[in-house]
Amino acid sequence: MFKNILQDIVEQSGGGISSAVMGYDGIAIDQYEKPCEGIDLQLIAVEYANVLKEVKRTVEILETGDMEEVAIRTERFTVLIRALTDEYFVTLTLGRNGNFGKARYMLAKESFRLREALA
Amino acid sequence: MFKNILQDIVEQSGGGISSAVMGYDGIAIDQYEKPCEGIDLQLIAVEYANVLKEVKRTVEILETGDMEEVAIRTERFTVLIRALTDEYFVTLTLGRNGNFGKARYMLAKESFRLREALA
Secondary structure: OHHHHHHHHHHOOEEEEEEEEEEOOOEEEEEOOOOOOOOOOOHHHHHHHHHHHHHHHHHHHHHOOOOEEEEEEEOOOEEEEEOOOOOOOEEEEOOOOOOOOHHHHHHHHHHHHHHHHHH | HHHHHHHHHHHHHEEEEEEEEEOOOOEEEEEEEEOOOOOOHHHHHHHHHHHHHHHHHHHHHHHOOOOEEEEEEEOEEEEEEEEEOOOOOOOOOOOEEHHHHHHHHHHHHHHHHHHHHHH
């Protein structure tokens, strides 16, 4: 049920490589990826879950309202992360020349469908 | 020397509230902020330094190239963070209705001046 939505996110985002719905424990519920050499999606999942946990903790301490979105840009990729519920979030990995604005829009838009699927 | 650049970043970013150059130890070299109630900039600095350390560690494990930029959006603020050197980074906090695209552009542009000032 998640796969179709994740595929839409990747295919329509402009430069999307992979997308996953996962828990803060680093375990993915479902994922969709384009073939891309040299990416260990499972490792990425676990590591970004750790980052997200740290961000979530920080945001709670600072009392600046719920965490909505995190973007991490490195030399090779941009990873967009959007909180879905208290337990789950969605990630979208873009290649270096991905369309950041369009990807953010797609992720925000499809979050509603993902939340419905989670409910 | 940093203050003028940080002021430029805040004033010209469109919705900017505060900006700081700080180390991964959470100690700010310099900062500039508009008066804004209910923000403890020192606490924010230390907490975001912890987040950045976690992101940096993750990016190194995943070998996806150097960390360049991190954006964290919550209900009340968006915090943009850009790596300057191995030891220092710059932050820009935007209000809820800040111009994200312009802020990213300003931070990228002024990073060069900040790196020069750090050298």
